[in-house]
Amino acid sequence: MLEQYTRLFSPQRKYWVLFISLVLLLVPLCFPTRVHAQTETPTWYEVNAAGEVQLHFYFFWSESCPHCRAAHPFVESLPTAYPWLQLHDAELTQYPEHVEQYVQLAAAVGQEAQYVPAFIYCGTMLTGYDSAESTGSQIRQNLEACYGQIKAYVQGQNATAIASADAARAAEVNAAAATAPRVAMIAADAPPTSVPASPPTVAAQASVTVPLLGALAVERLSLPVMTVVLAGLDGFNPCAFFVLMFLLSLMVHAGSRPRMLLIGGLFVLTSGLIYFLFMAAWLNLFLVIGALRWITALAGVIAILLALINIKDYFWFKTGVSLSIPDRAKPKLYQRARALLQTDRTAPLVIGTLVLAVAANSYELLCTTGFPLIYTRMLTLATLPTLGYYLYLALYNAIYMIPLLLIVAFFAIKFGARKLSEGEGRTLKLLSGLMMLLLGIVLVIAPDLLGQVRIALALLAAALLITAITVLINGRRHTPMQAR
Structure with missing residues (x-):
């Protein structure tokens, strides 16, 4: 009886074996650098030669996302409102390198790159967008609190020296920021007590746990x-x-x-x-x-x-x-x-x-x-x-x-x-x-x-x-x- 069924694998079925083989070859392709990507310490801010603090703000979005389009006017207004903010606008569907950057930055703050729009800054990450009055207001408060903390810290450390010092100190500061689960970024040298230790809490979006x-x-x-x-x-x-x-x-x-x-x-x-x-x-x-x-x-x-x-x-x-x-x-x-x-x-x-x-x-x-x-x-x-x-x-x-x-x-x-x-x-x-x-x-x-x-x-x-x-x-x- 076994011979009867082995005969069923006729030459006409060879294409099926080829199909399964192609599938097995394609499966590893879904594990690109996303799985094995090395998480590098991101730079959340930098200090220019004039001693001015510049925050980095990453905006990840997709062309097929209606909430991303709604967020664009607000995001584009941020550099005008905050000259100390450097905006990194990253569209995902046309630029695979942006996807890898999103994955790495999300991992650096202990999150997963799952949804768009995503806003990553000051060692924290926020996904989703409702309106400028709700989500936008929360982002503004967080940015202002973060900027105030870092500016106070930099001023206390002699901004001119930091700008011209060796890169080791800058790497140390950014490494500390990467490990901070909140916007208060300097663990070793805490800012003055008059500065809030963390920004206003970002309200969580309504969600269902699956x-x-x-x-x-x-x-x-x-x-x-x-x-x-x-x-x-x-x-x-x-x-x-x-x-x-x-x-x-x-x-x-x-x-x-x-x-x-x-x-x-x-x-x-x-x-x-x-x-x-x-x-x-x-x-x-x-x-x-x-x-x-x-x-x-x-x-x-x-x-x-x-x-x-x-x-x-x-x-x-x-x-x-x-x-x-x-x-x-x-x-x-x-x-x-x-x-x-x-x-x-x-x-x-x-x-x-x-x-x-x-x-x-x-x-x-x-x-x-x-x-x-x-x-x-x-x-x-x-x-x-x-x-x-x-x-x-x-x-x-x-x-x-x-x-x-x-x-x-x-x-x-x-x-x-x-x-x-x-x-x-x-x-x-x-x-x-x-x-x-x-x-x-x-x-x-x-x-x-x-x-x-x-x-x-x-x-x-x-x-x-x-x-x-x-x-x-x-x-x-x-x-x-x-x-x-």
Whole structure:
């Protein structure tokens, strides 16, 4: 029996081995210098030859971030209001070196480079922006307090001598600043007691703590929401439904509930693992080349094309280009599924199920490229730690598997056989195609809108509404007059 399944790895499947190999080669690419970057002691301030203190203020932002755009007028006004402030404006999506600088500075103050906009100065870091009256006021108070402390310290140490002294003293001062968890920066030589020891406390943003992912600001909950929405829609994959329901229908005739659970569960878990690797390949590709602005637009254009093909399949099923499992491939899948019924031994049964899952998923990936493409691009537009990217991928795939696992449970409990009808498959294609189309348009025109929860929910509602109306109208159009 083992020989029977080893023969299934025909030359036509060599491309699958190549795909897995490419994925494994790409995985390390997501661990660039972010993981092994050396944290250097940052320079929070300097003293010029005239003895004047100059503070360094780092502003990290992204073009796709609406809160970053809102913060720009305030940030640009700071050097005018405070001549002693040196502004370092760092956009992340087009400049990978800025990402590395963000990671290093965040690590220097004991934080992680996760969100934008981010403001780093005086040994402290603040993320998020509300308005000039709230967040802006807090930053101004912190800067003024920090400047006052450092100026008092420098004046007490003879500013002219510090400006012309050897670099060792300056490095020592900045090293002390790097270890300070507050804006009061000089540990060895504290400023006079009349100067506040720390700046006014920065009010924390409303957040929700998620296990392993940490605290997520409420205004940034769009990524978890989009994960649930896209993975949920992606889970209703007609290609996966077709193979799984056919396989379980055969298992019903075998009359064994444990075998059905074993085969169905293995099939779904293997599909989820392959899907995870497939999405990891997209993720690493975008992490490597995603800093280019046109990559987001290209991803949107590809998603739109895939969406139009899915929508076409609702009206003209299997006519022209299609993302369905080709008819020529179905006999081979049927043959492999029936082969599972001919063995009573566990090992060949497990191996056969795994081989069938790999073979089926090689076709299923063609059906569902759109959602992984859109989601992984959205993921890389967010500044997350490496582990965060993969945790989101794991969450996506866990949600993706839920509908398939429910099908396995239904068949095992009811012991009934059922196949996915053509009409149901077409409806699923229409819904996923519409959602893909809307997301692709947003990626091309205004990708920053995907950072808003209400946009994610509005897109889902629009896709559901249009699908329901289309199916209703199309059903009435094909209903004979006497049946109405």
